[in-house]
Amino acid sequence: MTKVRAALVGEQGTVFAQADDRTDAAAGPERVLDQILHLAEQVLAAPAQLSVMGVGVSTPGPVDTIAGVASDVPTLAGFAGFPLKAELQKRFAYPVSLENDGIAAAIGEWQFGAGRGYDNLIFVTVSTGIGGGIITDGRVLRGRKGMAGHIGHMSIMPNGELCPCGNRGCFEAYGPGTAFALRACTRALxxxxxxxxxxxxxxxxxxxxxxxxxxxxxxNKLIEEEAEVLGRGFTSLIHIFSPDIVVMGGGLSHEFDRLYPGIQDYIARWAMPAFNNVQVIRAALGQNSGLVGAAALAFLAEMRPETRPAFSQTSKSRT
Structure with missing residues (x-):
């Protein structure tokens, strides 16, 4: 988690103001929460004529969003067992909703971005790590403790490279921009x-x-290999969740046009025939997918697996 970001977002997903700061990740929870509050105050001071409904917060996981408690977040010091939602609520006069950042970004793209109108989609963020969220049958998949969607930690290479999580062969050990750059550095020598x-x-x-x-x-060879790695991971996700589309966000999505042919070729060749026409598309909201998704939580604080969203959707699927 390199940045803390805040935005003032309207009900149609429009971002009216935003601010960010480099995360003081080693300073502990109190400092990071102070950063969040300070940025929120900045965007609330914007001259937009909006009535604030609530505060939606997305965070790296694992985080128990049912209990509102952070688990051992690898990128943030001191958050293990921290009552994140309760501590945030102490600082805000508005209702606070808490979500994993990958799920929040999936909600943002589903409601206001590239996934609008689809009932089944997978959002994958490919950045310094790999995360994501799943929408299935028109509902957000949250799982036990609200922690579903840690797709970066499925294994794609037996006994492979060491992942930051401590396991070997994870998707996150091969697919994100950091792993891509490391391969380039090592092999360029x-x-x-x-x-x-x-x-x-x-x-x-x-x-x-x-x-x-x-x-x-x-x-160019490195890029082709990166596209194959992403295609391999996406193909496994497609087989598991059977989405209408896969939405790719994160830093590497800025080079989507270059990666897309290789990703789609891998899916076409290696996905089973019933799945091999699923398309991968670029996130429409860019770096704001998570911000807008977190705002959607504030609009509908009770968005849970058993509750269909109150947003208007026209269902569509690929043939």
Whole structure:
């Protein structure tokens, strides 16, 4: 979790104001909550003529959203067992709703973005890690303690690379931008035909795509491999949840056009025939998927698996 972000969002998903700050992740819960409150005060001071209904908060998981208690969040120090919802509620005069960030982003895209009108979709964020959320039969899939959707920690490679969660071979050990950049850095050392990493320069994922656009064969091969990794993970998700669409968000979705052909080709080749025409599409809300989804929680605080959303939806599915 590199940033704390806040937004003032209208009922139609329009973002009227937003602010962000670099997360003081090592300073503990009190400091991070102070950052949240400060940013909320900034956006509430915007000159938009809106009546505040509530505060929706999305957070990295695992988090027990039923009890409102954070679990051992790997990216935030001191949050294990922390009563996050109760502590947030002490700081706000409005009702507070709490959600996992992947599920919140899925809700945002479902209600106001690329998934609008679909009853079945998977949202996958591909950024510094891999997270997601699932909408199935027109309902948000939350699971035990509201912790469903940790799709980055399904295994795609037996005894593979070490994942931040401590397991090996997880989707998150291979698919996110951080893993992609690490592969580039490691392999560029033994490749004399690429400009990447020359003179010890650090390689970021954006550098690989930039080099590929200039015709760097090594960079293009790395991108093809990344698309295959994502395709492999998406195919497993498609088999499990049978969505109408897969929505891809996160930092690497900025290069969706370059990754899409390889992802879709993998699905077409390796998904079972009944599933191989499921399309992957780019998130429509960009970096605001989670912000808008968190706001949707404030509009309908009781959105639970047994409760159909009060948003108007016209169902559609692919044939």
């Amino acid at each position: 033994s490749c004399t035909e690429t400009a990447l990493g020359r003179n010890g320069v650090e390689i970021h994922s954006r550098d690989v795509f930039a080099a590929a656009r200039k015709g760097d064969a090594f960079a």
